[in-house]
Amino acid sequence: MVDPTRRRRARRRLLIGASAAVVAVLVLVGLNTLAHHRGWIVERRTPEALSAELSPFYRIHRPDGPGPFPTALLYSGCDGPHDNMRRWADALVADGWAAVIVDSHAPRGYDDHEAWRLVCLGQLLAGGERAGDVLVSLSDVRAMDFVDADRMALIGMSHGGWSIMDLLAMDAAGELPLNLAGAPGAPDNPPLSGVAGVVLVYPWCGPTNRAVDAGWDHAAPILFVLADDDVIAPSADCRAVAATLQAQGRSVEILSFAGVTHGFDQKDRAGFSALVFDADATRESLLKAIGFLDDAAAAR
Secondary structure, eight states: OOHHHHHHHHHHHHHHHHHHHHHHHHHHHHHHHHHHHTTTOOOOOOOOHHHHGGGGGGGEEEESOOOOOOEEEEEEEEOOOOHHHHHHHHHHHHHHHEEEEEEOSSSGGGTTTTHHHHHTSSSOOOHHHHHHHHHHHHHHHHHHHTEEEEEEEEETTTHHHHHHHHHHHHHTTOOOOTTTTTSSSTBBBGGGGGGEEEEEESSSSSSTTTTHHHHHOOOOEEEEEEEEOOOOSSSSHHHHHHHHHHHOOOEEEEEEEOOOOOOOOOOOOTTOOOOOOHHHHHHHHHHHHHHHHHHHTOOO
């Protein structure tokens, strides 16, 4: 017969071992998150090299005619571009805007084997790294012949919004995005000088967002589109950032929806997702955002 005391001791050792393993995994995850956030393990590249990687995947949508058109660049959430990107692009084109969807996932292979989940968990492509994608793609698109280079807009969903916010905060601090060895564009006409408006749709505004404490100093007006029932990127965090920006003199508007979840404008879902598409909130968001951008572009 097995001694009950020995059995309890064996069970205790197993529990201690399992607990230690869990703690070790959490520590490693935390260290990897910190390393990506600080750029310790991020390769810095020239703007030309990053452009060569990203530009074959730009998805360009534009009205008929030669232009120049006011142009918006769209950056997806951590799961990569889905139907919501095309929905926003189509609405912009119908209003006379050109739209360029910038894919940060496919060029890196993050659309394969659900590697995007590591992006969502903060283990790959932090906002401060993807900020370089925003800056380089903005420089690329400003140079396209159908684009009005002085009436540009940045639109970011979730992780894309975080990346835009990190770029603006890093620019205010005189810092380059983590994946860039140099700045694109001419020093006397930097890419961000053409940005007339910024739309941030349920962005991540948590502690790894560089705008949380310091905001930024770019003059373009900002629209936050928030979901009050968002448990992935809580709207309260973004309201705090919005208050910081307003205190700095930035022009900030907030559109929020009660009873709506994160990713409410996206129909395509991963398996077992608890997120829900909301047609009414999507429609209202598009109307508000495009009107906001029309006003911002007209003010340039």
